[in-house]
Amino acid sequence: MNKPILDPDHLLLDAATRIAAPPANSPFNAASPAIFQTSLFTFDSYADLEAVFAGRSKQFIYSRGDNPTVMELESLVAALEGAEAARAFSSGTGAIAATLLAFLEQGDRIVAVRHLYSDAFRICEKLLRKFGVAVDYVDGSDTDAVVAALPGAKLLYLESPTSLVFDLQDLPAVAAEARRHGVLTVIDNSWATPLYQKPIAHGVDLVIHAASKYLGGHSDTVGGLVVGSAAHLARINTGSYPYLGAKLSPLEAWLLLRGMRTLPLRMERHMASGLALAERLAAHPEVERVRHPAFSDHPGKATLSGFGGLFAFEVTDAIDVARFADALGHVRIGVSWGGPESLVMPALAPLQMPGEANSLQRFGVSPRAVRFGVGLEDADVIWTDVEQALARARR
Structure with a gap:
């Protein structure tokens, strides 16, 4: 990377x-x-x-x-x-x-x-x-x-x-x-x-x-x-x-x-913690894939001089996504991102279209995907919570 x-x-x-x-x-x-x-x-x-x-x-x-x-x-x-x-x-x-x-x-x-x-x-x-x-x-x-x-x-x-x-x-x-x-x-x-x-x-x-x-x-x-x-x-x-x-x-x-007025300082923290969490998730046995632009070799990466703290990861079949979200203690479930608090949102939720059953397929998104907005807390505190939630979410 x-x-x-x-x-x-x-x-x-x-x-x-x-x-x-x-x-x-x-x-x-x-x-x-x-x-x-x-x-x-x-x-x-x-x-x-x-x-x-x-x-x-x-x-x-x-x-x-x-x-x-x-x-x-x-x-x-x-x-x-x-x-x-x-x-x-x-x-x-x-x-x-x-x-x-x-x-x-x-x-x-x-x-x-x-x-x-x-x-x-x-x-x-x-x-x-x-x-x-x-x-x-x-x-x-x-x-x-x-x-x-x-x-x-x-x-x-x-x-x-x-x-x-x-x-x-x-x-x-x-x-x-x-x-x-x-x-x-x-x-x-x-x-x-x-x-x-x-x-x-x-x-x-x-x-x-x-x-x-x-x-x-x-x-x-x-x-x-x-x-x-x-x-x-x-x-x-x-x-x-x-x-x-x-x-x-x-x-x-x-x-x-x-x-x-604090944007540059906040973005430095979001980026550093986001990269640290993405790397730890990529090494976790129950995480199948991490979707973070820092891991990409696409030519579009050249226009980025830094990274936000928002990315996604896909868990293995052994993890129940809903149970994982419910097992989190410090990290909250919520829409939006970019604030001081860390948030997760299972990707399934925002893609529900009334009367349409194939939203995930239409978007090409895995039902095991979780969007992760890393906040301004200490990265170790966030990781401890995510790690215990993954352990408790095993089927």
Whole structure:
């Protein structure tokens, strides 16, 4: 296994400086960003009001559109991703839906990686198809298969690594081919964060984050962002954002800004503990396979400068997955990830589609798979709990 290649003198320390610096022009020189907890902004005159609606002024109007605290978050994430602009949403799913709806019309076709986030999959199946948009799923780790599906497509939706199976895509290769075919590229970069992967630098057009995960980092807020060029964000800002009502509140934005100030330190701990736990699981006799990008030799690994603490492992037939989850004491069962606490989720659970019996087969996920989100606790404490749970889960 190759260890991550980190350049702490440039990557992490530069990001830490950018994130931890007090906001520019902070009221009263406050070290933390201000919360502008207001629904609306008033005007000194009718002329000022008319100038805003005529497009001659950028004064704030209403927090469903723009809010100073939310814009502080948008500016920070855009800068970290190397993008021109960003838009924040009340959830990662809101960011996904708004992005897709802004660029797709009836009769369009999109190509999506097979193992995408389960709610992104549901958006494709329950929303896009309803509106007459065709969706083709491909094995994202097979670059030739992705390229072959591009002709005639409007949009390519990526995750590298993918959900549950953690497959990688060769981002520079597929982004270049997509651009050659006039296909817009969108990627969910929540797993790597802007610290460990910068898709825009590799040719991807738009980057989505479930900010509830590592960016927030405290399991106390839900939010999402999409970043990219000013032109692409203008399309979202006028084509879908105003009409979905999925705005991020000022308080949620402030919590995310608070969380991001420790992002580099937290990611170092998530990565170190995640690698330690993945290696121990790989050596355990009752673990059949560990799905962690650090164990991969796929070309897509080259765009990662580090690893998140989320991965999956598959147990042998001798282990009852439900019994394993129930036997855990310190590690909890729960959805989401990226907070201080370690969480497991049997992969079976999020793939249950009402009226569909073959969800696991459709996604290519083993019924013995467990997703493991390693938190910030001591790695030995986590391992002791996992080890005893595996022992108690033997059939």
